[in-house]
Amino acid sequence: DAGxxxxxxxxxxxxxxxxxxxxxxxxxxxxxxxxxxxxMRGLELLIYFNNNVPIDDSGxxxxxxxxxxxxxxxxxxxxxxxxxxxxxxxxxASTQDSGRYNxxxxxxxxxxxxx
Amino acid sequence: DQxxxxxxxxxxxxxxxxxxxxxxxxxxxxxxxxxxKKYPAEGPTFLISISSIKDKNEDGRFTVxxxxxxxxxxxxxxxxxxxxxxxxxxAASGLNNxxxxxxxxxxxxxP
Numbered sequence: 001d002a003g004x005x006x007x008x009x010x011x012x013x014x015x016x017x018x019x020x021x022x023x024x025x026x027x028x029x030x031x032x033x034x035x036x037x038x039x040m041r042g043l044e045l046l047i048y049f050n051n052n053v054p055i056d057d058s059g060x061x062x063x064x065x066x067x068x069x070x071x072x073x074x075x076x077x078x079x080x081x082x083x084x085x086x087x088x089x090x091x092x093a094s095t096q097d098s099g100r101y102n103x104x105x106x107x108x109x110x111x112x113x114x115x
Numbered sequence: 116d117q118x119x120x121x122x123x124x125x126x127x128x129x130x131x132x133x134x135x136x137x138x139x140x141x142x143x144x145x146x147x148x149x150x151x152k153k154y155p156a157e158g159p160t161f162l163i164s165i166s167s168i169k170d171k172n173e174d175g176r177f178t179v180x181x182x183x184x185x186x187x188x189x190x191x192x193x194x195x196x197x198x199x200x201x202x203x204x205x206a207a208s209g210l211n212n213x214x215x216x217x218x219x220x221x222x223x224x225x226p
Contacts, residue, residue, distance in 0.1 A: 004158070033214065042121070042218025043159070043204055056213055091158050103149070104214060106158030 004094050004107035012113045018080040021110045023092035025073050032075050033104060034067055035091040043091070049075065050097060082114045118142045119207050121217035129225055134192040136220050138205030141186065145207035145215075150179060150190045153202045153219070162203070163190070195224045 005024040013019055025032055033048040047057040052069040060067070064083070069075045079086055089111050093104040120139045128134045136150075146167040151159035165172040165179045165188070172179050178191045192199055205217040 035216070040218075041117075043216035045213060045215060048213055093158070103161040103164070106151075106160065108156070108158050 004092060004105055006090075006092055006107035006110050008110060009108065010111045010113075012115065013082055014115050015083055016081040017114075018078065019082045019086075019112060019114075021077040021079075021090050021092075021112070023075045023077070023107060025075070025094040026096075026105055027073065029094035029096045029105070030072065031095045031097045031102070032069060033093045033095075034075070034077050035093065037089040037091060037109070046077070079112075082112075084114045087112055087114050117218075118145075119205055119215045119217040121205055121220050123220050124218070125221040125223070127223045127225060128195050130197055131194045134190075134195045134199065134222055134224065136190040136192075136203050136205075136222065138188050138190075138217055139186055140188075140207050140215075142207070142209065142215075143186070144209040146210075147208040148179070148181060148188050149206045149208070149214075150177075151204040151206060151216075153204065159204055192222075195222075197224045197226050200224050 007022045031050045034046040036044050046059045047067045048055055049069050067077045089109045091106050091109045093106040095102040095104045118141050149164040150162040152162045153159040163174050163177050163179050165181050170181050181188045200223050202219045202221050204219045206214050208214050
């Protein structure tokens with residue numbers, strides 16, 4: 001298995017532009033998590049899905065952020081419009097929801113820079 | 116609202132000595148705790164975990180200790196090796212199965 005796949009690995013954009021980050025889950029996993037890593041706050045949970053349904057989006061910073069799971073194996077995180085303070089590394093992680101104690105498998109992350 | 120806190124942003128130890136990384140949490144509903152390790156340009160990878168029914172879990176050179184009354188856990192690495200140099204994240208999970216991470220501690224093991 002290739003593991004969790006994220007694209008792009010790096011994104012540089014200008015303030016005000018729309019940014020879409022993509023994530024492919026590990027086959028057989030049905031829970032998906034989006035995180036943001038910054039120097040100041042470490043790893044923050046933004047949103048997570050179980051069986052394609054958003055369970056907790058309380059970590060989504062503003063309405064400019066939205067996440068979807070159009071199918072069981074794929075998710076997008078969209079920022080529109082983007083701002084310089086959105087610059088961070090964004091990770092997605094997946095897990096097999098076979099119980100409560102599940103290791104999350106992380107993708108390599110997308111480094112976003114908003115100028 | 117930082118429910119999981121790692122108060123030491125960095126730690127430096129000599130090869131062969133013990134590394135102790137600390138983590139505190141505030142939510143008493145957390146009942147499962149994990150440590151993840153992260154190398155540059157990679158995603159975090161799972162290292163070791165502990166359930167709240169235990170106070171210690173050991174896996175080779177890595178041991179996690181849990182003190183529920185103090186809402187504190189620690190990761191011990193002994194002996195430390197240069198390859199252990201990475202950022203270590205503490206994480207906690209509760210009934211709703213989401214995961215809250217600390218800000219991370221950067222460990223440097225000097226040869």
